[in-house]
Amino acid sequence: MRFFDAHCHLDHPAFDADRAALLARLRPRLSGLVIAGYDPAHFDRVVSLCDGQFVFGALGLHPHHLGDSRAALDARLAALDRALASRPRGLVAVGECGFDRNASPAARQLASAALAAQIGLAKAHRLGLVLHLVGGVDEATKLLKTNDFSRAMVHRYSGSLAQAERLFALGAVLSFGAEVLRPEAERLRAVLRVAPRGQYALESDAPFNVPRREAGPSDPGVVLELAQAAATVRGSTLATVARETRESARRVFGLCEDGDPEAPRV
Numbered sequence: 707m708r709f710f711d712a713h714c715h716l717d718h719p720a721f722d723a724d725r726a727a728l729l730a731r732l733r734p735r736l737s738g739l740v741i742a743g744y745d746p747a748h749f750d751r752v753v754s755l756c757d758g759q760f761v762f763g764a765l766g767l768h769p770h771h772l773g774d775s776r777a778a779l780d781a782r783l784a785a786l787d788r789a790l791a792s793r794p795r796g797l798v799a800v801g802e803c804g805f806d807r808n809a810s811p812a813a814r815q816l817a818s819a820a821l822a823a824q825i826g827l828a829k830a831h832r833l834g835l836v837l838h839l840v841g842g843v844d845e846a847t848k849l850l851k852t853n854d855f856s857r858a859m860v861h862r863y864s865g866s867l868a869q870a871e872r873l874f875a876l877g878a879v880l881s882f883g884a885e886v887l888r889p890e891a892e893r894l895r896a897v898l899r900v901a902p903r904g905q906y907a908l909e910s911d912a913p914f915n916v917p918r919r920e921a922g923p924s925d926p927g928v929v930l931e932l933a934q935a936a937a938t939v940r941g942s943t944l945a946t947v948a949r950e951t952r953e954s955a956r957r958v959f960g961l962c963e964d965g966d967p968e969a970p971r972v
């Protein structure tokens with residue numbers, strides 16, 4: 707039984723020393739993983755790791771990497787468009803993109819424009835969308851709705867149950883990280899409990915989001931622990947969680963249930 711890591715940063719230098727060994731350890735346990743890009747400066751790094759079989763990639767502009775003016779943002783969006791148009795092997799989504807609470811009002815406006823543009827790029831290139839929403843859930847939901855876009859996954863979901871219900875109604879997938887393991891995260895587990903099958907995913911966000919204070923950088927293997935937690939929370943079995951989360955990967959990333967890509971897109 708294998709699980710899918712819907713969001714990680716395996717291209718991060720933290721993995722430079724033992725990436726190949728780590729991938730060899732992960733292959734028997736995971737059905738695949740998606741590396742999320744966040745800055746054009748690192749797109750090559752992401753693309754070089756994607757094999758289109760086990761390692762998939764997303765390219766996008768994180769709200770902290772938009773540049774500091776509309777002109778800078780436009781240049782980055784153009785770079786993103788070019789990277790997407792080159793159709794790198796294993797490319798499955800645009801992202802991560804969205805909102806972050808630390809932004810100033812001007813940066814917030816830029817983030818809004820950047821998200822609208824990236825929804826447009828996902829549509830134009832027929833790709834999924836990976837959302838980073840630390841706050842901004844309502845605004846992002848509105849943008850998805852007005853653009854009639856449903857192939858979206860909110861990574862490390864942290865909104866309310868009511869906001870989740872609206873996203874589920876749009877067809878979006880919510881992805882859960884190590885936060886669900888925390889004793890105080892009952893509100894988040896309540897969302898995971900009611901998520902429709904095929905609309906929840908599990909993710910490491912490795913090397914970030916370390917599940918325990920004493921642990922070193924996290925790695926995608928943590929998804930197995932998250933799957934156990936999801937089975938407990940949903941009163942379900944591990945096999946069901948494996949199947950239902952692969953269904954989510956199919957919905958957003960266009961991947962077959964066994965983790966293999968569907969017929970190549972044209």
Ligand SMILES: [Zn+2]
Nearest residue numbers: 802838839861
């Ligand atoms: Zn993120």
Ligand SMILES: [Zn+2]
Nearest residue numbers: 713742802911
């Ligand atoms: Zn991330």
